[in-house]
Amino acid sequence: MGFSETILPSGKILFKGLENLSCKVLLHDPRFFYLTENPRTAKNYGTLCHYRAKKTLRLFDLTHANIEKLLKSGYPIDRETKGLLRIVLGTGVTIGEQSLAAKILLGKEAGKLPRESNTRKGQRLSYKELNRQVFGKLTKEFLIPEGYDGYYAPKKPSIFHGGSFHSEIMLVNAYQRIERTTGAAPVISHRSFKWALPRLFMQYCKGTTKLVRPYGGGLTIFCTGGMAVRMYLQSKKRNLPPKIRRTTDFDFTFAIPRQLPSEAKVASYVFLMQKVMTDHLMGFVRYLNREYKGINATLKVNRFTRSKFDAPRMQVPGTGRKIYQVITYQIVTGRGEVTDLVDTALAVYPNSSREMLNLPLSYRTGIPLQRVRYQIKDSLALLSGSFLHRGLISQRNPLTGKVKDKGQKNAERVLELLRISKQNKSLANARNAAAPLLRNVVLKNLKAARKSSRKVNSVLKKIK
Numbered sequence: 107m108g109f110s111e112t113i114l115p116s117g118k119i120l121f122k123g124l125e126n127l128s129c130k131v132l133l134h135d136p137r138f139f140y141l142t143e144n145p146r147t148a149k150n151y152g153t154l155c156h157y158r159a160k161k162t163l164r165l166f167d168l169t170h171a172n173i174e175k176l177l178k179s180g181y182p183i184d185r186e187t188k189g190l191l192r193i194v195l196g197t198g199v200t201i202g203e204q205s206l207a208a209k210i211l212l213g214k215e216a217g218k219l220p221r222e223s224n225t226r227k228g229q230r231l232s233y234k235e236l237n238r239q240v241f242g243k244l245t246k247e248f249l250i251p252e253g254y255d256g257y258y259a260p261k262k263p264s265i266f267h268g269g270s271f272h273s274e275i276m277l278v279n280a281y282q283r284i285e286r287t288t289g290a291a292p293v294i295s296h297r298s299f300k301w302a303l304p305r306l307f308m309q310y311c312k313g314t315t316k317l318v319r320p321y322g323g324g325l326t327i328f329c330t331g332g333m334a335v336r337m338y339l340q341s342k343k344r345n346l347p348p349k350i351r352r353t354t355d356f357d358f359t360f361a362i363p364r365q366l367p368s369e370a371k372v373a374s375y376v377f378l379m380q381k382v383m384t385d386h387l388m389g390f391v392r393y394l395n396r397e398y399k400g401i402n403a404t405l406k407v408n409r410f411t412r413s414k415f416d417a418p419r420m421q422v423p424g425t426g427r428k429i430y431q432v433i434t435y436q437i438v439t440g441r442g443e444v445t446d447l448v449d450t451a452l453a454v455y456p457n458s459s460r461e462m463l464n465l466p467l468s469y470r471t472g473i474p475l476q477r478v479r480y481q482i483k484d485s486l487a488l489l490s491g492s493f494l495h496r497g498l499i500s501q502r503n504p505l506t507g508k509v510k511d512k513g514q515k516n517a518e519r520v521l522e523l524l525r526i527s528k529q530n531k532s533l534a535n536a537r538n539a540a541a542p543l544l545r546n547v548v549l550k551n552l553k554a555a556r557k558s559s560r561k562v563n564s565v566l567k568k569i570k
Contacts, residue, residue, distance in 0.1 A: 108175070109166060109167065109172050109175060109176070110167045110169070110171070110172060111164060111165060111166055111167055111254075111258075112165045112167055112258035113162060113163070113164055113165070114159055114162070114163040114165065114258075114275075115159070115162055116159050116160065116161050116162050117158060117159060118158070118159040118163070119156060119157070119158055119287065120141040120142065120143060120156075120157045120158075120159065120275060120284065121141060121142050121143070121144065121145045121147070121148035121149075121154060121155065121156060121157070122139075122140065122141045122142070122148050122151075122155045122157065123147075123148040123149055123150060123151025123152040123153060123154060123155070124151070124152045124153045124155055125151060125152035125153075126152060126153075127152065127153060128153065128399050129153060129155035129156075129286065129288075130286075130291075130396075130397055130398060130399045131398070131399045131400055132294065132295060132296060132299070132398045132399060132400040132401050133293065133294065133295045134295060134296075135295055135297065136279070136280035136281055136293050136294065136295050136298065137242075137245075137278065137279055137280075137297075138238065138241055138242055138245060138276060138277075138278065139256075139276065139277045139278075139280035139284075139293065140274055140275070140276050141157060141274070141275045141276075141277065141284075142272065142273065142274055142275060143273070143275070144272070144273070147272045147273075155286070156286070156287040156288070157284040157285065157286060157287065157293065158284060158285055158286075158287050158290075159283065159284055160282075160283060160284060160285050161255075161283060163255045163256070163277070163283060164253065164254055164255050165254060165255060165256050165257055165258040165275065166248075166249060166252075166254045166256070166257045166258070167257070167258055167259075167260070168195070168257045168258065168259035168260075169259075169260065170195065170196075170197045173191055173192075173195060173197045174197060174198065176248070177191070177192075177197075177198075181248065182247070183244075183247050183248060184243060184247060186243070187240065187243040187244060187247055190236065190239060190240035190243070191240055191244065192228070193207045193208070193211075193231060193236065193240075194230070194231050194232065194233075194236050194237065194240050195228070195230060195231075195262075196227065196228020196229045196230060196231060197228065198228070199228040200224060200225050200226060200227065200228055201220050201224040201225075201226045201227070201228055201229060201265060202220065202221060202222040202223050202224040202225060203222075203228065204228050204229075204231050204266075205219040205220050205221070205222050205224065206222045208231060208233070208236075211236065212233060212235070212236070215233075215235075216233070219266070220265055220266070226265075229262065229263050229264045229265050229266065229271075230262040230263070230264040230266065230267065230271040231264070231266045232264075232266070232267060232271060241257075241276055244257075245278050249278055250278060254278070255277060255278060255283055256275060256276045256277035256278050256283075257275070257276050258273070258274075258275050259273060259274050259275075259276075260273050261273045280293045281293055281294050281295075281298045281301075281302055289309075289397065290309060291306075291309070291397050291398075292305055292306065292309075294306075294398070296439070296441060296443070299401065299439065299443070299445075300354075300443070300445045301354070303354070303437060303445055303447060304333070304353070304354050304355070304356070304447075306390075306393075306394065307356065307390060307447065308337070308471065308473065310389070310390045310393050310472075311471060311472030311473050312470075312471060312472050313472060314386070314389075314472040315469070315472070316382065316385065316386045316389075316472075317358070317382070317383075317386060317472065317473060317474055318465075318468045318469055318472060318473070318474050320460060321378065321382070323362075323375075324362050324363050324364075324458075324459075325360060325361070325362060325375070325378070326360075326361045326362075326363075326455075326458045326459055326460050326462065326463070326474075327358060327359070327360055327361070327382070327474050328358070328359055328361065328462065328463060328474045328475065328476050329356055329357065329358055329359075329473050329474060329475055329476075330357050330358070330359050330476070330481075330484055331353075331357040331484075332350065332353035332357075332515060332516075332519060333353050333355065333356045333357065334357075334475055334476065334481060335350060335353075335481060335485065335519040335522065335523060336350050336351065336353050337471060337473065337475060338464075338467070338475055338478065338481060338523075338526075339522055339526065341467055341471075342526055344522070344526060347518055347522065349514065349515045349518040349519075350515070350518060350519060350522060353515075354446075355446045355447055355448065355449065356447065356448045356449070356473075357448075357449045357450075357451070358383065358448060358449070358450045358451070358474075359427075359450075359451055359453050359455065360375070360378075360379040360382075360450060360451065360452045360453065361453055361454075361455035361458040362375065362452070362453070362454055362455070362458065363454075363455065363456060363457055363458045363459065364454065364456070365415070365416070365418060365428075365454050366415050366430070366454075367415070368415055369414070369415045371415065372412065372415045372430050372431070372452070375430070375452050376412065376430070376431045376433075376452055379431070379433065379450055379452050380407075380409075380433055380450075383433070383435065383448065383450050384405070384407065384435075387405050387435050387447070387448065388405060391403050391404065391405050391437070394437070400440070401439055401440065402439060402440025403437055403438065403439055403440075404437075404438045405435060405436075405437065405438070406435070406436040406437075406438050406444065407433065407434075407435055408433065408434045408435075408436070409431070409432075409433050410431070410432045410433070410434075412430060412431045413428075413429060413430050413431070415430075418430045418453075418454050420497070421453070421498065421499065422484070422487050422488060422491055422499060423487075423491055423494075423495050423499070424483075424486070424487030424488075424490055424491045424562075424563050424566050425455065425456070425483060425484060425487045425566070426454070426455070426456040427453050427454065427455050427487075428453060428454040429451050429452070429453050429454075430451075430452040430453065430454070431451070431452045432449065432450070432451050433449075433450045433451075434446065434448070434449050434450075435447055435448040435449075435450075457570070462476050462477060462480045463475065463476060463477065464476065464477045464478075478523060478526065478527050478530070478533075479527075479530070479532070479533060479569055480569075481523055482520070482523045482524065482527065482533065482536055482569075483536075483566055483569045485516055485519045485520045485523060486520055486536065486540055486562055486566060487563075487566055488502060488516050489504070489513070489516050489517055489520055489543065489547075489559075489562075490543065490558075490559035490560075490562040490563050490566070491559075491563075492504070492507060492513055492516075493552075493555050493556045493559040494556065494559050494560065494563065502516065504516070504517050504547050505547065505550055505552050505555065506552065514547075517544060517547050520540060520544065521544055524536070524537050524540055524541075533569075535565050535568070536562075536565050536566075536569065539558070539561045539562045539564075539565040540562060542554070542558040542561070543555060543558035543559055543561075543562055546558055
């Protein structure tokens with residue numbers, strides 16, 4: 107349709123004035139977020155806050171020319187949206203018509219306005235309620251469908267606002283597009299907090315060593331499951347499929363290479379696991395409350411029944427992983443919203459050691475991550491095991507399981523890990539065995555998938 111646009115580079119600094127609020131306040135709603143390139147303009151509204159663009163921003167130019175072109179283009183814009191656009195921007199209407207519309211829509215709240223007989227061309231008319239309505243509608247009906255990050259409105263003449271109305275930028279879903287310059291903290295609200303929590307945790311972990319440093323006694327800590335795969339792929343600058351991108355919680359294994367000889371020994375490792383993770387997450391809660399005024403976060407800890415020292419529960423037959431104890435952690439906000447964040451498991455993982463870890467990446471992120479061969483081994487063992495074994499693992503079967511969605515996510519992880527490791531010759535056998543299994547999952551061929559899974563399990567035993 108040939109609209110003009112404004113492009114702002116990644117790293118661009120933008121400003122916002124928050125009326126009687128700290129820059130660290132948990133925002134009400136960042137879905138329609140107004141900023142400016144001019145710090146003086148922002149300061150007129152309140153506390154001057156600095157933000158940085160996380161990506162290149164593509165902005166629709168909110169000009170009369172663009173609006174006229176949009177309204178005449180046949181684009182499926184709602185009739186009410188078209189009318190409101192003309193009223194607030196003055197496009198194709200007179201100042202008098204704007205005044206009349208404002209009185210009808212806002213009543214006494216419209217305040218003193220120019221006469222309804224004024225026939226001059228319309229100009230910018232800004233009321234918070236009208237702006238919220240019209241630009242919310244424009245966002246849903248046009249900006250988002252057309253891939254814009256928001257709009258850029260140049261300075262406009264305005265008889266309604268002392269002769270001129272400053273330029274402004276409106277961003278859609280600011281959480282995804284900007285961050286605070288101090289500490290690179292995301293721009294979030296109560297509404298988006300749950301989805302922002304994983305990134306906040308990763309941000310907090312950077313520069314910490316609590317989870318990455320060695321603890322002795324044969325203990326190896328590593329992140330596993332969907333979040334481990336997500337972080338590894340992100341480190342390789344890969345585009346994440348939706349099933350991987352939407353992973354929101356962290357699974358940490360506290361692995362020991364062999365079964366423990368007594369209940370007392372199990373209890374000592376459980377105590378260490380809980381202390382390490384609780385101390386780390388209490389630091390994270392303090393970080394949340396420091397960086398986001400009004401979140402009032404607390405930590406909730408849940409312990410599940412422990413297995414006996416001589417009978418840990420088998421979880422993944424393909425790797426021999428057995429579980430002694432699971433402890434989960436949830437973040438609770440002052441509003442009572444509960445979000446799952448971390449699961450920890452004390453597990454027997456045969457032959458586990460810190461040699462399994464990608465140490466440079468682990469220390470860089472503050473989260474212990476396995477080398478790709480072990481991530482492939484774990485993900486493949488879950489997938490093949492769901493076809494071959496009964497019990498909890500069968501519930502993750504992508505074709506027949508009670509939680510088949512988890513199995514489908516796991517298949518997606520296997521596929522992406524194999525793609526990123528295609529230059530690794532030592533994993534050629536794993537790729538060759540996994541390909542038929544993944545194909546049979548897609549084809550929903552249960553019998554063939556079981557046959558393929560047996561071949562996969564024989565290959566897994568050779569990954570050391």
